[in-house]
Amino acid sequence: MLRLLALLLLLLCGPLVAHADDPLAELASGSFDTVRQGVEDLAQSGNPNAAKILSALQNGQLYYLPDHTLLIQADDGSYANAITGKAVSDDDAEARSVRINNSIRSVLDAALGSLRLFDPNPSVRLNAAGAVFDAHQPAAIPALDRALAKETDSAVKTRMQQARAAAVLSDPGAAQDARLAAVPVLRARGDEAARGVLASVADQPGPVGAAAKAAVASIDRVLQLWSLAQSVYYGISLGSVLLLAAAGLAITFGVMGVINMAHGEMVMLGAYTTFVVQQVMHAYVPSLYGGSLLVAIPMAFLVAGLIGVVIERSLIRWLYGRPLETLLATWGLSLVLQQVVRSLFGADNRNVTTPDWMSGATQLGGLTLTWNRTYIILFAFLVMAALMAALRYTPLGLRMRAVTQNRRMAAAMGIRTPWIDALTFGLGSGVAGIAGVALSQIDNVSPNLGQGYIIDSFMVVVFGGVGNLWGTTLGALTLGIVNKFLEPIAGAVLGKIVVLVLLILFVQRNPRGMFPLKGRAVEA
Amino acid sequence: MSQDETSLSRRGLGRLGVAAATLAAFGAVEAKTSEPAAAQPTGGTIKVGILHSLSGTMAISETTLKDVMLMLIEQQNAKGGLLGKKLEAVVVDPASNWPLFAEKARQLISVDKVAAVFGCWTSVSRKSVLPVFEELNNILFYPVQYEGQECSRNVFYTGAAPNQQAIPAVDYLRNESKVKRWVLAGTDYVYPRTTNQILEAYLKSLGVAQDDIMINYTPFGHSDWQNIVASIKNFGSAGKKTAVVSTINGDANVPFYKELGNQGIKATDIPVVAFSVGEEELAGIDTKPLIGHLAAWNYFESVETPQNRKFVATWKKFTKNPKRTTNDPMEAHYIGFNMWIKAVEKAGTTDPDAVIDAAIGVAVPNLSGGYAAMMPNHHITKPVLIGEIQGNGQFSIVSQTPGLVVAQEWSPYVADTKDLIGDWRAPMRCGAFNVKTGTCTAGKKV
Amino acid sequence: MKLDRAAILTIVLVFGAALVMAALNQMTPPASAMHVPTYVIALAGKYLCFAMLALAVDLVWGFAGILSLGHAAFFALGGYAMGMYLMRQIGDRGVYGNPNLPDFMVFLGWKQLPWYWHGFEWFGFAMLMVVLVPGVLAAVFGWLAFRSRVTGVYLSIITQALTYALLLAFFRNDMGFGGNNGMTDFKAILGFNIQADSTRSALLVISALFLCGQFLLARFVVGSRFGKILIAVRDTESRTRFLGYRPESYKLVVWVLSAVMAGIGGALYVPQVGIINPSEFAPGNSIEAVIWVAVGGRGTLVGAILGAILVNFGKTWFTSVLPELWLYALGAMFILVTLFLPRGVVGLFRRRSRLEPEPEVPAASAAQEVTG
CATH class of the missing domain: 3.40.50.2300 (Response regulator)
Structure with missing residues (x-):
């Protein structure tokens, strides 16, 4: 009997206690579950400070003192009372941060979304509507209705309508008509997020479930079509990475005929240059940090290019005409360079950050284009165009072509062939260094970085046809796209094996690649 | 076993007049007791082998473990060494090359005469050295979370088995x-x-x-x-x-x-x-877009205990790098090393047989405020921690098992191993004892 | 076939040293100053297997001008064939006590032995495969490549692609070769305990025997009429073709022979190191094998053996003495040897014989000398 009473009391008081509690005290409780409750309560409370406190919480700047006073930490590390805004000094170092986990983060996103629907800035409202969509909670409907009534920006309005549709559809208690009306709104959105909301109600009985199921099927058909285009994009993206990695080699190996096994290490040095540039800029000119990659590109070119010139003058020039021995010496060199970097920077990965303008993705119809890869694709083509232009239109390029085509004649015309050799090798190495800047954005920056690309680079150059930059470009793109179409069918490992075997067979049929050089150079 | 043939041929050699060969002919027992005798510390030091790749693909992870071992050995020496002798680290580089791991293990044991080896990271490197440790009867402390399904008498698994992660x-x-x-x-x-x-x-x-x-x-x-x-x-x-x-x-x-x-x-x-991403891996990534993704380990650098604070501070001082992070396999070496010290002190010798017997039941503090105990299956008890990635490359611990989890070396979810247990205590002394049939299928110590 | 002093010396040294080491290991007590520890026996056996690989590389590179950067693939394939035999020899002594399936298959939940594993329980069949698998692969690859006149650098690069493709393939657990872990924990070979000192000593002597046999065979091949044509192909392929020979046939034969030699080396390597796994296919391994030959002296055969032993001894030594710095030493060695010892260590000791290749000095570098 007593137990029953206690249970009754608990049942009665449980919710009462939670609701009666001050949401601010809940936030300062230190328990994940209570904090989550606090976020929900605060969002509904109409407290004018709610948005401020919740965004501080989201940014990890909300602290509390042992007496449950909430503090907000400013960027400079000073504290202010979350309610009054008065500065508080934390002399005893007692302030502890309010820790959050994923479930709090979800609730927080939804709560802040609802609060920010009325923000004066349309892009904030757009993001807020997105967050409300992600949460698709029926509780947000009143706020959405109020926001929709005031909304003037058409993009934001669409997003809010979608968010409202998602919330209505997810509410089993809503009127059937309203829910049915929500289905076409979501189908019109047509992306994976909309599909997710629809699919979550698709197995409910009744007309809503049936309509959702049909909508899911129609979205799937559209997505399927887009996925084909998406694969092409992935292929081009992979191809552009291969192209960048191989571009330098197309000069040193393709044009000069030097089998440079240390090519990958030039790429690696470029990536490490990026790291150093970022560190230096972070320390001395933090305001320009966003442009660090733009600074790193010429720096990487110079560093790798200079090292290339040094290598050519000290090592490779003694080995001209002995391609296989060059291979061995440069392999030894690659071991040494790796170990140098390992000694200088340590064996573990270095953190090269991605600037904001290269993070995230944009949506183009049903295509997801990640910014870093899109920039790398553009960059790769830019590099190739610049290389071709340099070889074709500059005096240095003219001399380079002269020397590779007929060394003696070039020398007789007064061209200092040794210097041209050094500069050509420097150019190839420099381009490899630039590739390192790009690769630092998608891969590990570690001493092993270069090794992962060396075989692929040689394949690309041989496949495209040695000495032909167009061939290299097309070769890289073909390999990238073939790889990306094989991958979903055969799996990542088998796909790569199939590509390699195809490549071996191709080279055996066409030993000089897709675009063989014609003329006397062939038998040289 | 093929002992018959081999001992026959050895006896043949013995008749040639070489007395020692006849001695060796008595087989494994003899061979095994003669090796540990050689493994006894000579002179004023006890040698400890460190078998971690310092070059090649695995250097990225393993170099840190070499450094932490050097730190632990230095600390122990500062405390007066072990059994009145100084510890001496023998570092070799197996260069991420698996056959080289076996070669280096053999070298550490039979040339350098180390008392125990701390090393390996990948499963394949452990598989490569395992026969060497069993043949030459030495001890390996293996600090990395792994797939289980193994229970060797000569290996102490201080990383997590699948059920511990x-x-x-x-x-x-x-x-x-x-x-x-x-x-x-x-x-x-x-x-x-x-x-x-x-x-x-x-x-x-x-x-x-x-x-x-x-x-x-x-x-x-x-x-x-x-x-x-x-x-x-x-x-x-x-x-x-x-x-x-x-x-x-x-x-x-x-x-x-x-x-x-x-x-x-x-x-x-x-x-x-x-399960394979720790503080070291995160050090190479900008973690801001990853906030909230999780990792499960038995230790995080962000664990708030006095022991851990001390450990982290010592590590930063030892490496002279305030940015060096600590991670789970490092804690495993910390535990393993302390367990070995305790077992040697308990046995009063570094003789592997004695240490292997003494190690079971040894308990040392871990860095998350509890104790790690060496179980009869040569695995240790561990808490399981779940952490969320933070913007600063650290983990915020969001969940911790209330007690310690005991390792299941043989998975109950794999049909062929669900009835197996490992127990290296006398009298069972078996790495794979089938509880249904009551037989020891593998790893029986003769 | 006449043998010069160097060749006889090589055979006597290799075989004699192996025999003496094995005998000392078996007949002297461990405490004796004369005792050769098992550690050294295992190392020496490994070096000799690498020497077989180097010999195979030298045969095609030094005498037919084919620079293979994928020879370790044949070595590893031979090793895998032996490894499969050794796995079957474990029988029910595996961890799971399953008499039919190797441990790693039980582990992955496989129910029956894949078809390509059948037959490997017989030593004879396995040994046939040691020869056949690398041989057939080399024949197919070589036939395609030489017929369409893929030469020089192009050939080198597709051999790299070949070994890389095999590396990825053997990494796959679904292939049934043990994935990344490969095969290990062998118990017995032909009924002998594989960990026993006597077995190790025997394997060392057998390795020495095979190495000497391969050396003699290679000497015979390059000294014969066939070998003369091969050298002609190496020096000027087109001229040889105009004289009415079919260079592709000559290349193919020596290529297959070389692959088989490498395969046998791999087969002997596996029981001595106790593990075979896909990293043996790593492209770097093949390049290293070429470097052993370059260090010893290309086109000398003796040099290949010497180079393999020297470099590997260096590796063993440096990785323990200078664990942090050994890559510098190794890398510097490669650079210095190619720059200053184009004819390898052997070149230091003797005049050039007619069998050796000309140092490659085509027109381009001649011009370089004129202008530079």
């Missing part, structure tokens, strides 16, 4: 995030294969349908994750909460997380829980 992590996601759909993504090698096999059986036993489990394997060092991440996103759009359980190894993680961040998969949408 994977299952609590899945339970956390089920209960905390209400996950209903699972992507098991891994690198194609033994550890992910086994872990996923166990997880698949476990999830099915909880009623998860086959359609709600997606398994994907990629090669080592996979760097182009575009379509795999896209297919995860697609798999996650079925209206049920989806999570990724990642056993992706080392180098492939950085591009994987970068792609996740760029394709906008947030931890609140599709959380990723990883």
